[in-house]
Amino acid sequence: MSGSEVQAGPKLELDDVRKSYGDKRVLNGIDLSIADQEVICLIGPSGCGKSTLLRCVDLLDPINGGEIRLDGEAITARGVDANEVRRRIGIVFQSYNLFPHMSVLDNVTLGPRRALGIERAEAEARAMELLERFGLADKANDYPNRMSGGQNQRAAIVRSLMGDPEILLLDEVTSALDPELVGEVLSVIRDLADRGLTMVLATHEMGFARDVASRVCFLHEGRVLEAAPPAELFGAPQHDRTKQFLARVIEAGRL
Amino acid sequence: MSLHGPPSRGTGPDTNGEQVPRRRLFAGVSEFFAEEGAKAGAVAVASTIFFFGGAAVLISRSANWPSVRDQFFNPDDFSASAPDVLEGFWLNIQLFFWAMLIIPVLALAIAVMRSLRGPAFMPLRILAVVYTDLFRGIPLYLLIVVLGFGVPALQLGGLPTSAAFWGIAALSLSYSAYTAEIYRSGIDAVPESQRSSARAIGLTQWQSMRFAVLPQAVRNVVPALMNTVVSLQKDVALISILGIRDAVREAEIYKTRTFNYTSYIVATLLFLAISIPLTRFVDYYTARDRAERSQSQI
Ligand SMILES: Nc1ncnc2c1ncn2[C@@H]1O[C@H](COP(=O)(O)OP(=O)(O)OP(=O)(O)O)[C@@H](O)[C@H]1O
Ligand SMILES: [Mg+2]
Numbered sequence: 001m002s003g004s005e006v007q008a009g010p011k012l013e014l015d016d017v018r019k020s021y022g023d024k025r026v027l028n029g030i031d032l033s034i035a036d037q038e039v040i041c042l043i044g045p046s047g048c049g050k051s052t053l054l055r056c057v058d059l060l061d062p063i064n065g066g067e068i069r070l071d072g073e074a075i076t077a078r079g080v081d082a083n084e085v086r087r088r089i090g091i092v093f094q095s096y097n098l099f100p101h102m103s104v105l106d107n108v109t110l111g112p113r114r115a116l117g118i119e120r121a122e123a124e125a126r127a128m129e130l131l132e133r134f135g136l137a138d139k140a141n142d143y144p145n146r147m148s149g150g151q152n153q154r155a156a157i158v159r160s161l162m163g164d165p166e167i168l169l170l171d172e173v174t175s176a177l178d179p180e181l182v183g184e185v186l187s188v189i190r191d192l193a194d195r196g197l198t199m200v201l202a203t204h205e206m207g208f209a210r211d212v213a214s215r216v217c218f219l220h221e222g223r224v225l226e227a228a229p230p231a232e233l234f235g236a237p238q239h240d241r242t243k244q245f246l247a248r249v250i251e252a253g254r255l
Numbered sequence: 256m257s258l259h260g261p262p263s264r265g266t267g268p269d270t271n272g273e274q275v276p277r278r279r280l281f282a283g284v285s286e287f288f289a290e291e292g293a294k295a296g297a298v299a300v301a302s303t304i305f306f307f308g309g310a311a312v313l314i315s316r317s318a319n320w321p322s323v324r325d326q327f328f329n330p331d332d333f334s335a336s337a338p339d340v341l342e343g344f345w346l347n348i349q350l351f352f353w354a355m356l357i358i359p360v361l362a363l364a365i366a367v368m369r370s371l372r373g374p375a376f377m378p379l380r381i382l383a384v385v386y387t388d389l390f391r392g393i394p395l396y397l398l399i400v401v402l403g404f405g406v407p408a409l410q411l412g413g414l415p416t417s418a419a420f421w422g423i424a425a426l427s428l429s430y431s432a433y434t435a436e437i438y439r440s441g442i443d444a445v446p447e448s449q450r451s452s453a454r455a456i457g458l459t460q461w462q463s464m465r466f467a468v469l470p471q472a473v474r475n476v477v478p479a480l481m482n483t484v485v486s487l488q489k490d491v492a493l494i495s496i497l498g499i500r501d502a503v504r505e506a507e508i509y510k511t512r513t514f515n516y517t518s519y520i521v522a523t524l525l526f527l528a529i530s531i532p533l534t535r536f537v538d539y540y541t542a543r544d545r546a547e548r549s550q551s552q553i
Contacts, residue, residue: 060451087457097452101470110466111456163457 009072011036011198012057012167018065019049019056019222026052028222029066034167034200039193041209041230042202044219045245050202051094053219054169057200058091070166087115090160091169094176096152098144098159104131105140108159116163123162130158134188150181154188161192168192170201206249210234218242329517336509336518343505344525350423350501351491355484357427362434367464369435370442383435390432395493399425403497422494430487437479441472478541485533489526502526 012034019027026049034040042050055061057068059075059082068076075085098107108131109123118126131137134154144152153173160168170189174182186208193199193212203209209216210230217227220241226233237243291299314320368376369383390398402425407416415421445468453463473480495503502522509518 055451058455060454083454083457083459086455091455093448093452095448097446097448099449099452099467099471101474110453111458114462114466115457115459159456 008036010034010069011038011071012200013069013072014053014057014066015069016066017053017056017063017068019052019061019063026222027056027063030219030222030224032217032224032227034198037196037198038214039198039212040200041213041216042200042219043204043206043209043216043245048219049222050219051171054091054171054200054202057167058089058169059085060091083115087111087163088166089169090163090165090167092153092156092160092171092173094172096144096149096156096176098152098156100144103141103143104136104147104155107144107155108162111159112162127158127162130161131155134158135184148181149177150184153177153181153185157185157188157192166198168197168199170199170203172202172204174203174205206234206246218245220245325515327516327520329515332509332513332515332517333521335513336506337521339505339509340502340518340521340525343500344502344522346419346499347491347501350419350426350494351488353423354426354430354487354491357423358430358434358487359480361427361431363438363469365431365435366438366442367469369439370464370468372460387432387435390428391436393429395425395429395490396496398429399493399496401425402428403494418497418499419494422497422499426487426490426494430483430490434480434483437476437483438472440479441474441476442468444475445471478537478544481533481537481540485530485537488530488533492522492526 010033012032014030014032017027017030018025030049030053032040042053044050052061056063063076066076067074070085070088074080098104099110102110105124105127108127109120112118112123112126113120128137128140131140134157136151136154136158139147139151139155144155147155153176157170157173173189174185177185182205186205189199189201189208190212201209213230215227216230216233218225218233218237218239218241220239226237226239226242228238233242234246237246365383365386368379369387371379399422402421403418406414406421407418410416449467449471450463453467454460458466492501492503495501495507498504500508502525506518506522510516
């Protein structure tokens with residue numbers, strides 16, 4: 001999975017990233033370095049800043065301190081075209097957020113056509129290819145409110161993949177789904193991991209994290225308290241906070 | 256591919272799409288008969304005849320009725336004044352039409368300006384706020400008088416002096432301020448996450464607005480917009496203050512000449528002929544829209 005022959009620099013680096021909402025400090029100096037083709041799982045209690053971190057990486061929220069680098073390039077520096085950066089990064093949200101007034105096909109092709117200026121026919125051909133791959137070809141002309149949560153979420157993933165992102169960010173993409181629909185979405189993500197896509201995912205699915213992650217990061221009070229391969233982090237956590245969190249997760253039957 | 260998703264208002268196994276609207280056009284009346292059975296129907300008819308018939312008898316027996324009838328409902332004056340009032344009304348329709356072209360565009364521009372984010376757009380946001388505060392704050396009557404009499408009196412070179420032009424300008428400025436606020440409430444009702452998703456797939460702020468937010472926002476406020484159209488249709492009559500020979504002005508001219516008010520009734524009927532169907536249509540559309548939305552929420 002992470003067997004990169006050419007030892008290049010990290011794909012994504014977070015350097016002392018800080019973010020506050022008003023007086024409330026959410027990210028308190030995040031340091032994280034992610035290699036190409038790595039799959040990073042962010043875990044941690046509710047409110048520890050997982051979603052905020054992902055939103056900041058996609059420049060949907062401005063940070064208050066530190067730096068984020070993509071391929072060594074500071075994307076949080078002044079004068080960087082945020083739209084340009086967002087086209088290199090994909091993000092999928094917990095609540096899918098497909099556009100309700102468009103068919104799946106239009107949802108999926110909107111970005112390439114408007115942001116990248118790709119012809120409709122070409123964008124649709126590419127879209128159909130991806131929809132096919134994720135078992136949604138027959139839903140292309142359906143509207144989001146006519147589909148299940150799992151189908152919505154898979155369509156949202158397709159939408160984020162249309163621009164061939166270098167990194168995909170996934171924010172608890174299975175949390176809003178009925179239990180029987182979680183599997184179909186997870187298998188899509190596993191497929192992407194197998195193809196070597198660099199991903200950062202916030203998740204409560206510890207079993208899945210153990211399965212697919214190259215490293216698991218435990219976030220606590222806006223910092224990365226511990227980051228290690230899943231066997232290590234789940235098997236022999238170093239910090240008390242991590243142990244407590246995992247104990248609670250096991251209690252809840254999620255590991 | 257239809258814009259609003261697959262047609263989905265199956266209200267019953269045997270209602271075809273055309274019957275539903277017709278029934279709802281008289282919502283409340285025809286549904287009563289459908290639901291309450293024959294006996295209740297008979298009672299309803301009897302009491303209605305009794306009530307309105309009684310009122311008619313009382314009014315026509317009153318000592319003042321003959322003079323009221325001659326002053327307001329005189330058939331001769333009706334047919335004598337109708338052609339001029341009708342011609343004036345045609346002008347009302349044209350002015351209404353022009354205002355209808357200007358208002359939606361201007362209002363949308365104001366609303367979008369006000370909804371832009373980021374420090375660079377501060378001047379535009381301020382402009383939009385000042386505009387809405389100003390033109391919502393000035394009574395329409397005052398605005399029409401100031402623009403319609405005041406501006407032409409300045410005799411500034413290059414500016415039109417036609418009263419109709421300034422009348423439309425006043426109507427459009429005032430109504431755009433209200434309509435912009437309607438649009439803005441629709442924009443605010445679109446969840447923030449929709450904007451985030453649009454930005455996330457690489458769209459610019461403007462593109463996100465145009466393709467993701469506005470279509471949903473406009474759909475949110477169509478009923479409110481249509482109510483504005485109904486009231487605009489009536490307020491067009493206000494520009495008769497400027498001496499423009501619209502329906503109201505023509506009715507007034509007739510009255511001044513003959514001391515008979517029947518011409519006003521002609522104008523009244525003409526306005527009602529437009530506004531009642533329009534209101535009915537708004538009610539019908541709003542009900543259908545609500546039904547469609549509640550159905551599509553799975
Ligand atoms: N737009 C905002 N304005 C103010 N506070 C915010 C905003 N977004 C997030 N927060 C706060 O920041 C903190 C971190 O939120 P965040 O959504 O990143 O947590 P999370 O780790 O994703 O939690 P969860 O597991 O519940 O999704 C929370 O306390 C939240 O209340
Ligand atoms: Mg979250």
